[in-house]
Amino acid sequence: MDYVKSLKRFTQGKATTEELEEALCERLSMLRETPTVTLEQRLLSSLELALEDAKEGRRPNDDVLPLVKETLKALVGSPATRVS
Numbered sequence: 220m221d222y223v224k225s226l227k228r229f230t231q232g233k234a235t236t237e238e239l240e241e242a243l244c245e246r247l248s249m250l251r252e253t254p255t256v257t258l259e260q261r262l263l264s265s266l267e268l269a270l271e272d273a274k275e276g277r278r279p280n281d282d283v284l285p286l287v288k289e290t291l292k293a294l295v296g297s298p299a300t301r302v303s
Contacts, residue, residue, distance in 0.1 A: 222246040222263075226291045230284065236270060239287070243267050262290050 225242035228234035243263055250260040269286050272278035 223291070223294065226287055226294075229287050230291065236274070236283070240267070240270055243270070259294060262293055266290050 222242040222245065225234050225239050229236075229239045243266060247260065247263050247267060250257065250263070266286060269278060269283055273280050273283050
């Protein structure tokens with residue numbers, strides 16, 4: 220999925236925060252079309268909030284990269300949310 224590639228690229232320093240936000244927004248829009256809240260949606264929503272907090276100065280930018288790595292690990296490692 221494109222957003223997973225964006226997460227990976229961000230952890231490698233190859234994607235900007237704006238690119239990551241755009242990919243998350245697109246994926247979350249798709250997920251929010253159904254009434255069921257999945258683990259994937261919760262993880263991505265938390266990441267979206269963290270990015271917004273960093274952008275607004277409510278959270279240090281240094282907090283974002285570890286959160287992206289944790290989210291990526293959870294998405295790729297969990298059978299319920301495994302994406303390629």
